[in-house]
Amino acid sequence: MEKEQRDELVNALRQISAGNYHPHIPVRGNASYRQLSAAILDVGNSFEKHFQQERLLGSITEKINDGLLLEEILNHVFQSFREIIPYHRISIALLDKDNKKLRSCCVRSDATKIKIAKGYSAPLEGSSLANIIATGKPRIINDLRNYLKKHPLSTSTKLIVAEGMRSSLTCPLIATHEPVGLIFFSSMQTDTYKNIHISLFQKIARQLSVTLEKSRMYEELMQLNELKNRFLGIAAHDLRSPIGVIKNFIILFLNGYLGEIDDKQREVLSTMDKNCDRMLNLIHNLLDLSAIESGKLELKPEPLDLQKFFHTYQSMTKSLAEQKQIELTLNIEPDLPDIMVDSNRIMQVLDNLVTNAIKFSHPNTTVTISARKRNGLVEISVADHGQGIPPDEISKIFKEFSKTSVRPTGGEKSTGLGLAIVRRIIEAHNGTIEVDSTVGKGTTFTINLPIGN
Known part of the structure; x- marks a missing residue:
């Protein structure tokens, strides 16, 4: 075989190795050359078929990873x-x-x-x-x-x-x-x-077996999650009544209906009252979380006048901010349209974001509630000039019972449930929530709600 012919065959093999499975080989030469040419073309066809098989098997893996049924x-x-x-x-x-x-x-x-x-x-x-x-x-x-x-x-x-x-x-x-x-x-x-060759069929079977196993594990996880939600709901519901009774008796003592109390007793009772409030808040959050995760969160949409809504909320919450020497301001675009939402749930969302902003801000700073119309949405934001959230911790703030390394400036308590509930409520309204934060400068939470929800 001549050197030129050998070079042609080597070049054909290199093309197959590079992914060209059908290289051009001149039809010429002796029987030995033609036999090698045919064998090389067969190798190219075999490689192409194997590549197609692996590509298609890989596509099954992609579908499994995408969570398809x-x-x-x-x-x-x-x-x-x-x-x-x-x-x-x-x-x-x-x-x-x-x-x-x-x-x-x-x-x-x-x-x-x-x-x-x-x-x-x-x-x-x-x-x-x-x-x-x-x-x-x-x-x-x-x-x-x-x-x-x-x-x-x-x-x-x-x-x-x-x-x-x-x-x-x-x-x-x-x-x-x-x-x-x-x-x-x-x-x-x-x-x-x-x-x-049945090996390819067996590979497909193995891939589908992975899907079945993931489905089984997912079903078991959903059953455990449902059991957890039922337990949380029952436990929280059973705790709410006795704590409410305790709080009512504490109020009776503090208001003097059960006799005179001295300053030390008043201090202890006030502490007990605050802890009752904290426990009731935790119980309400657990009940909300249980309802949301079990698909039982009921929304009662109605037209909401945003101008009135924000000004009412500011007047209700201003005193809370002033206790920490924080100014609560509004930056509301005029002529905002009404939106169809559950006003109580949106109030719950806003209250959580604003109280968080106050909780994590230093005295003599500002918390601003803003709202504007944008691309068929109403954009609502709550911005503070507080401590900010480290970038590597932002991803976990919307997870249940998750807390960051940032601590409240006034020693306030946190359950780690508020933002998880906020996200679920906003998603139930077909909206989105985003966060932008810089350590040492502050944090802004932005909600987008459809106008025609």
Whole structure:
């Protein structure tokens, strides 16, 4: 073989390595050269097919990571994998909790009428599928009609043949080393899977098993979360009444209805009263959080006059700010439109943001409430000139029971629930909340609410 020919073949291999799977090789030379050329082109085709397989398998991983449901991922597999593997039907059946029945949960088929649809179930005991579950090994049936002749009592085979399928490949689905179900690939031609490599089908099965395991874990997590919400709701509800009774008796003592008290007793009772308020605030937050997470947060939308709303709130809260020598100011754009919101919940949001701003600000500073109309939204912001939040801690401020390293300037207490509830209320109004903060300069929380909510 001449040097020029060898260089052509080496160059072709380099092109395949670089991703050009169909390099141009001149048709010339002796039989040995042509044989090597053909082998190199076959290698290119093989590499291309392998690359396509890995790309498509990678796309399943992306769909899993995106949090798609099993049916959505099966849709993706059914639509995308035809170019590399043959099938006219893909379905998934899952074992029940007792491992006694298989139930069809997802089906995609080219047949005009699906005979084994979602929800179809059959006993596992006595079925040929039990062996696949027991051994963890795939099964190929090259001729379903011939198989039906030998197993005439197989109802599922009768149905799949009636749907037009003629051959099948079945792979077990295994999650955390335990069988959870089966995935069926079926074709309208016989012998479709006779000489096929089943490794790709097994890889698809493994990927879908990951989705099933994530779904199972998510379901368990949701059940635990629901149990937690019920516990919080019951506990908070049962605590609210006795604490309310204690507070009422304290008020009776402080107001002199139960006799005279000296200064020391008044000081102790005042401390008890403040702690009752703090406990009641925590209980209300827990009840709110429980309602929100269980989907039971009720909103009562009504038109809200924003000018009146902000001025009323300022007059109610001004004295709280003045106790720390902080000025509470308004910067409200004139002619703001009314918005449809639950006014009590929006008051709760504003109060949380403003009291937080006062809580974390130094004396002789300003807290400003601003509002303006912008791009079909009303933008409401609460800005302070306080301590600011470290950049690496901003991401956790909207999480339940989460606190930053910044401490209240007057020793006030915090439950770590307020901002989590604020975010949920705003999202329930189809709005957004953002935060911009600089350490040593202050923090601004900005809410955007749709005008036509």
